[in-house]
Amino acid sequence: MALYIVATPIGNPQDISLQALEILKRVEIVIGEEPKACKRLLSSLQLGRKELYFINEHSKAEDTAELIELIKKQDVALISDCGTPGFCDPGHLVIKAAREKNLKINVAPGASSLMYLLSLSSQRIDEFYFLGFPPAKTDMREKKWRELAGFKFPICFLETPYRLEKTLNDLKKHFSKRKILIGLNLSQEGEKVFEGLAKNIPKDFFGKKAEPIILIYEK
Secondary structure, X not given: OEEEEEOEOOOOHHHOXXXXXXXXXXXXXXXXXXXXXXXXXXXXXXXXXXXXXXXXXXXXXXXHHHHHHHHHHOOEEEOOOOEOOOOOOOHHHXXXXXXXXXXXXXXXXXXXXXXXXXXXXXXXXXXXXEXXXXXXXXXXXXXXXXXHHOOOOOEEEEOOHHHHHHHHHHHHHHOOOOEEEEEEOOOOXXXXXXXXXXXXXXXXXXXXXXXXXXXXXXX
């Protein structure tokens, strides 16, 4: 009996690994993040019916108790809406609880938006600061941008689609002379990539909802 941390596609369905497919076919229970995304993924992979449980941003540590009891009895797969579970998502709650109970944890590695973006960089990246998601509240965002503007090393972060335009404007305001790398909808049909000065972000990057990940190069 084990918890399997299974990476899923970040866009293209073919992002998934053979190991991930084998695990998802074999297990009867899958822990997902959001019901709609989880069901859509499993349906697209034609994996048959699974018993589904969910852990998301509204979950608390105690919500994992039922999941841990399941893992004690059989193999269970943990997935996220896309990419690798436990990375900027609530999957860490399950992983933490499983480790505290000394349960076996295995990983089926795969697609990651972070590594995808870094592989598109025209500059060598030896070290960087990963922010996760910027604060949502305007005053806290402004404070964070001012703090990060003083950093000399590269900064990488994720953002939600509905805050994309606000973030692009923030980049032009606080990092106008810094070189940046923006990836929108990576590994998807509408993928867009820009590398250049923040003040030169193309107009067609604005006014749309897309899943972004952004790298601000060192000073």
